[in-house]
Amino acid sequence: MIKYCPTCNRSSEEARFIGEFCEFCVADKIKATLPKVIKLRRCRVCGAIRDSDGFTDYSIEAMTDAVSHELHIPNCKIRIKELDLQMRKAVLRMVCELNDGTVGFDYEIGLRFTKEMCPSCYRKSAGYYEAILQLRGSEKNVAKFLDSFNLFLVKGNAFVSKTEEMGKGIDMYISDKKLVSGYFMLHKSLKPKVSYKLYGLKKGKKLYRHIYSLTV
Ligand SMILES: [Zn+2]
Ligand SMILES: [Zn+2]
Incomplete structure (x- = not known):
């Protein structure tokens, strides 16, 4: 039987359904709960990123960990698909496990950085x-x-x-x-x-x- 999405009226022939809704509307609902901009802690001297291990040398893994921690949505896996540090934004690929299935989507997010010093740079400077x-x-x-x-x-x-x-x-x-x-x-x-x-x-x-x- 063909289903129709109550939000956008797409049919189950046009889109995959997750429960009652099409995957696009499910993704939109999750996106609506996400912040447009997140603030990450970064050392202004050495560029180290504060992730779950403390200040860690800058790497895409440290960035991913810090972003995931900041968004705090345990049922979604996050990967940084594009990163533009100059424009201070990233495109995240998110895959979320829901009760009725899995939904994946891209999400663009603004990045801001603190201007603090990591403990090691602080001690050096002192x-x-x-x-x-x-x-x-x-x-x-x-x-x-x-x-x-x-x-x-x-x-x-x-x-x-x-x-x-x-x-x-x-x-x-x-x-x-x-x-x-x-x-x-x-x-x-x-x-x-x-x-x-x-x-x-x-x-x-x-x-x-x-x-x-x-x-x-
Ligand atoms: Zn829909
Ligand atoms: Zn530092």
Whole structure:
């Protein structure tokens, strides 16, 4: 028997039906509940996107996760089909599971971004550091050490907030003392002198900076 959509009068020969209504009207009904514009959290310095894992390096996956989280319609799968960051808009492909069937449609949405800083950029900008590495040695040995050490810091998501040229090497101010001590645990042949300097209290706990003196 031919069905007619009560909203648009399309027949079941012209359109697929989901329950009483044609798929176009079902899609329209869902679209009507969606916002025209959403605001996403983005770091204004490094472009990281706040998704369900916290601030994450910009990627289409992070964007998709953030958009899905913002729209919060658990029965719909969302894919970003087109993304225009200059015009600040996206076309989303949405596939929604309803009681009477599945409906898929495209939805254009405006994007706005916050102008905040992610925690890592914030600490960088504030000159945050937990460890100082006083590195000394010949130019060649210092360069060789830094190749390996800097890579280790990047992999561990640490950063160098300041570098000072000294007579026979450099002083590096590093964000993460655990990572620095981890590096020296892995490279036991390097035996830096370590000292500790109290720099503050956090919830009654003393905070120490680690100072490593290393000659390579
Ligand atoms: Zn209809
Ligand atoms: Zn950032």
